Amino acid sequence: MMSCLVGLCELYRVTGEQRYILPVINAWKDVTANQLLITGSGSSGEHWTEPRRFPSEAANNIAETCVTVTWIQLNQQLLRLTGEARYAEELERTFYNHLAAAQHPDGSSWAYFTALDGRKPYQTEQNCCTSSGPRGWAMLPSFVYMLSEDGIVVNFFTPGIATLKIDGEFVTIKQQTEYPANGKITLTVTVPKPMKFSLRVRVPSWSNLDGMKAKPGEYWLLRQIWSRTQTITLDFLIPSRIILGEGSAAGKVAIVRGPQVLAFDESYNPDGPAPEAVALPGMQLQLKPSVTYRDPDGNAVYETTGKTLQPAGNLKAGDSLTIRLVPFSSAGANGRQFTVWLNQAAGRASSESQQ
Ligand SMILES: [Zn+2]
Structure with a gap:
């Protein structure tokens, strides 16, 4: 079902017709309110269940890894189409919790179902989930940073460097952080010549930026003229x-x-x-x-x-x-x-x- 919703997002991207995107947003609201586990996946035996049952026990075959990854695909689509922070927040929840939980920390194996209680049934045999799990991770670099109409959007907090094209010029953004061990984020932006554009940084709904004006669950906005290399340090509260x-x-x-x-x-x-x-x-x-x-x-x-x-x-x-x-x-x-x-x-x- 979720793959069909992902397909509707593509249809909306091509046609711009609201009748394709509205059912997807309604379905997203229903899943987040009535089906989603606190770890960012759901389903029992590869199906959604009765509203607000939230089954978490291993006996119920919880959260097939393909469900986890298709939920990531759906949120990525909605984030790209709307630019709304709530979709990035669901992605963060799923990447840090259910997707990571389904893979053994040494990377060698995956669980087909991953319950919130019990033992993890890691396996190495080839099946839908051992193939879609790595595909989920492979999507992550594509939305750590995104381009808005007027600049750069930072959705995720992880060390790395990205080069983005703004007004025909290559802008480099480097991020240093140990998030979520602590909330310190250092962003270094390098431009080839003075340029005016916006930098938006997602503020998780459960957090805030220490000493700065920011709304939890939205993007903190900095619009300015950038020149050479500038460094911004942010400190998220990690409650x-x-x-x-x-x-x-x-x-x-x-x-x-x-x-x-x-x-x-x-x-x-x-x-x-x-x-x-x-x-x-x-x-x-x-x-x-x-x-x-x-x-x-x-x-x-x-x-x-x-x-x-x-x-x-x-x-x-x-x-x-x-x-x-x-x-x-x-x-x-x-x-x-x-x-x-x-x-x-x-x-x-x-x-x-x-x-
Ligand atoms: Zn599967």
């Missing part, structure tokens, strides 16, 4: 926030840090209880704001405090313990069980952001 589960995850909570959904992975919590026996405090999230440490493969590990619901090791039920969380993208890479949705310890959860 952590608690998301309350809905549908089949009702009553549970997940932690999202910046663009990345985090998960509890047994292999980083060897002395703790099983994932289903871990609970996070409902009232306040106290996630350490920066990477606590990196594992030998370079994966970021974050710590917070939770409770065990069952005796484990020297712990009694109800005891506090340090919980180590890793991005959903690298969770389960060691073959151990993981979960995005955690139980909620007694007390009401607050969905408010906290740095």
